Amino acid sequence: MKAKSSKSVKPRKRRIIVLAATSADGFIARSDGSVDWLDRPTPKGGYGMAEFYQSIDTILWGRKTYDMALDFQKKGVPGSAFDTKIKNYVFTRGPLPSDPPAGVEFVTEPVKAFATRLRKRKGKDIWMMGGAGIIGSFLDAGAIDEFKIHVIPTFIGEGIPLIAPDRRNVPLRLISSKKFPDGVVELHYAVQS
Template identity: 40%
Template sequence: MRRVVFYIAASLDGYIASSDGSVDWLPALADEDYGYAEFLASVDTTLMGRTTYEQVLTFGEWSYPTLTNYVFTRQPPAKAHPSVGFVVEDPVEFVGKLRREAGDTIWLIGGSTLAAPLLAAGLVDELMLFVVPRLLGAGIPLWHPQEQPRALQLLHTRTWPDGMTLLHYRLTPADIS
């Protein structure tokens, strides 16, 4: 079965974007890639919500032309890059089927609205959280409330000289209270 990895960056106070949706506070990958190239080489599929998709489009040329990309939305746009498919069905059902297909790592890019039901359904295998040494004070939160507590098994940590820190976890099944 394919693994789903929620690979994402957040400010120290838990935001994935500023209140206006911008991510210009994230460090540039030009100086240090923080292991991004190595991770990306293991991925053949991305999952993202419509807001994240629109954010990625602002970066210029489509960032993932060699991958299969699924964007979850209620209103698919008329035109997109050939590598992008729009999904209107339930994310839990879709990702459950996708995990059983042959392939490599599935990257859950975001955002938190898409991640929440996948986490709740136990469809996310690993969390690679990059903590950016910034306090935004407000913005789009990384987490939506979860009904069941989840234990995490630490797989790896890494810290860079600029303060960026990777926390890499395996998610365990939901705890039963």
């Protein structure tokens, strides 16, 4: 009879995952922030969003993306309210609002220190919502583990790129690709360190 191993199982590191939709020419929004080109019928299963949402307990926002979400909420856009069961961190360099929504905390500390501290806490994976500036800052700090990019079969010509421009070379390893019936393609990459 074999003795049971007394080795403890090391908890899995919480991953910071960018999940975003881009146009076929690589933009997350038009230059004015509009995402009207995303208004399209969603296929059954919603591109796996429900499953992904169950795998996270934290969302990271840049200030511009947060402000856009607040605007959607004020306009009554369905599904735009902040989920109080999820911890929402908003990175900002500007003045802090006096009355943020429940479940929202503002962050002004350096990205690397914040990400290191957050990953040490027990929990599920972390969704990097965006936008381009905060994604670029986390990528430059070596604090993004994966990208799940839903490429929408539409060119918009110009706009806000997925990642704020800078001189960088970040190798990626393809984990998977998936084609949906409406022509959307999900590219899932690991960031190679």
